[in-house]
Structures are given as C-alpha cells and as structure tokens.
C-alpha cells in the first residue's frame with residue numbers, strides 16, 4: 001500500500017497524499033536559451049512529463065524563468081547549486097519550486113534566507129541530498145558515503161525548514177548506487193511524511209540507466225514509498241519520461257498510452273518481429289494517446305493467440321502474415337508488409353484519434 005504523505009502543490013500539480021505519482025525530467029539545454037528550453041519542455045510535455053526541472057546556474061538563467069513559463073504548461077523547478085542568492089532570485093522570478101542541495105547551498109543562514117523567499121512566493125523547496133555531494137563534515141564522520149550520513153544531512157536541513165515553520169518540502173536521497181539509494185530513502189521515509197521524489201542519479205545511458213532506475217525506483221514504489229520519480233538517463237530526455245511511465249505501468253498504475261507486449265522470438269518465428277516492434281514503437285512515440293491500450297505483437301501461434309486475445313489489439317505471426325485479434329476476437333489475416341499501418345489504424349480507432 002502506498003505510504004501516506006503530505007500533499008505539496010507545485011504550480012498546478014499536486015504531489016504526495018493520494019495524488020498520482022508524477023513523472024519528472026530535467027532539460028539539458030542552456031536554460032537562458034529560452035527558445036531551445038521551451039522547445040524541449042514542450043516535447044517533454046507531449047511525452048507525458050508532469051513536472052520539469054531546469055538548471056539555474058547564473059542570473060541570466062534565472063531571468064529567463066518568466067519567459068519560459070509563458071510558453072509551457074507544466075510546473076517549472078529551478079535547480080540550484082552553490083549560490084543561494086540565485087534561489088532567492090528564482091523565487092522572486094516566478095519559479096514553481098526550488099531544489100537545493102544541502103551539500104553546497106552553504107549552511108543554515110543561507111538556507112534560512114531561501115526558505116523566507118519561498119515562503120513569500122508560496123512555493124515549495126525540494127531538499128535534494130545527493131551521495132556525490134554530501135557535506136564534508138558528514139563524510140568525515142562516517143568515513144564514506146553511507147545511508148546514515150545521507151539521512152543525517154537530510155534531517156539537518158528538514159530541521160532548518162521546521163524551525164522556520166516551513167513544511168512545504170519535498171525530499172530526495174539520490175545516489176548512483178542503487179542499494180544505497182534504496183536504503184537512504186527507506187531511512188528518511190520512516191522518519192517523515194513529507195513527499196519523496198525518487199531517482200537513481202547518474203544512472204548511465206538509456207540501457208543501464210533504465211535498468212538501474214527500474215530496480216531502485218521500482219523496489220521503493222512497490223513498498224509504497226515515493227510520490228514523484230525521475231529516471232535519469234544520459235541521452236534523449238524524452239526517454240526518461242518513457243522509462244518512468246513504463247516503470248509505473250509495470251507496477252499496475254494506469255498510465256495513458258500503449259503498453260506494448262512482444263515476444264522474444266525464437267526458432268518458430270517466420271516474420272521480422274524485431275523490425276515490426278521497433279517501427280511500431282517509433283511510430284507510437286509520435287502519437288499522444290489519452291487512454292490505456294494493450295497491444296500484443298507475437299511471433300507465432302504458440303503463445304501468440306493467447307496474448308493477442310488478452311490484449312486490446314493483438315497479432316500472432318504466421319508465414320509472412322499475421323492473424324489480427326481485436327478485443328479477443330479474430331478479425332482477419334494481414335500480410336506482414338501491411339501490419340504496421342493496420343496496427344496504427346486500429347490503435348487510432350480505439351484511442352479515438
């Protein structure tokens with residue numbers, strides 16, 4: 001069962017409590033390049049991104065926040081490192097949430113000033129502890145990065161917020177080590193009911209990053225821990241959203257779009273299933289679907305008809321042709337060369353687009 005957390009409002013999105021688990025990403029454009037940043041955020045929106053973060057590394061970036069916000073439709077989070085004054089300026093410039101890193105924001109007094117600014121702007125703060133930038137004194141105390149050390153850093157900064165009666169906070173305990181990440185989130189989740197943003201940081205490219213994130217985020221979500229997620233990937237940011245949504249879907253959350261089921265192929269396969277699945281996936285990435293559709297693409301008649309029948313739309317391969325199923329019923333045979341266009345038109349029909 002999902003752990004009950006406090007609800008926090010980020011722009012027009014509510015997280016925590018019983019609100020849906022939000023999928024986040026972060027742009028990799030220069031934030032001050034408004035056109036490029038807005039363009040990437042709009043692509044992320046189309047991919048299903050609920051909340052987006054941009055880096056605010058200098059005043060130029062902070063000053064572009066208002067213009068960026070005019071053109072986007074999802075909440076904008078400002079990522080701050082080292083310079084607390086940028087956080088204050090961002091709060092004054094219309095950002096929807098500030099992310100600070102206890103490892104480099106500069107201690108209690110500077111954090112207190114950021115809290116004041118966020119209180120005034122009525123925006124939340126994410127306290128983002130990161131195993132790669134833990135405070136020096138904590139590192140010294142524990143000799144290396146540990147879950148206890150990460151939790152100590154978090155407890156200290158939550159304390160700074162609570163001393164100022166500021167409870168509009170979201171917590172994250174990211175690490176590139178999956179086990180350390182899981183342990184750290186579990187520790188902090190046992191102590192507080194503030195919403196948690198989950199992520200395995202510096203997780204790697206699309207392949208290894210998706211796997212590490214699925215393990216880390218998936219285990220925590222399965223235990224009821226987590227209110228927002230980000231799959232960090234070196235590569236196309238839209239893939240972060242795709243991976244995040246697949247993780248949620250795998251755990252039984254209703255996520256709009258196509259859930260693609262496909263068999264691994266074997267010696268029985270007499271169609272080019274890999275090519276068909278990859279092409280179909282590419283085509284589906286271009287379509288926005290506002291309902292959940294299961295599509296089964298199967299190589300042959302062994303498990304094929306079974307899976308194909310269970311799905312909304314299914315195909316089971318024969319020799320250079322497929323048997324098409326719709327809602328459990330055999331519809332007709334389709335030649336292999338026509339299968340992509342037939343599947344796309346069937347999907348569009350169910351989706352009403």
Ligand code: SF4
Pocket residue numbers: 263264265266267268269298299300301302303304
């Ligand atoms: S569905 Fe058929 S082709 Fe696909 S793996 Fe199973 S037996 Fe092989």
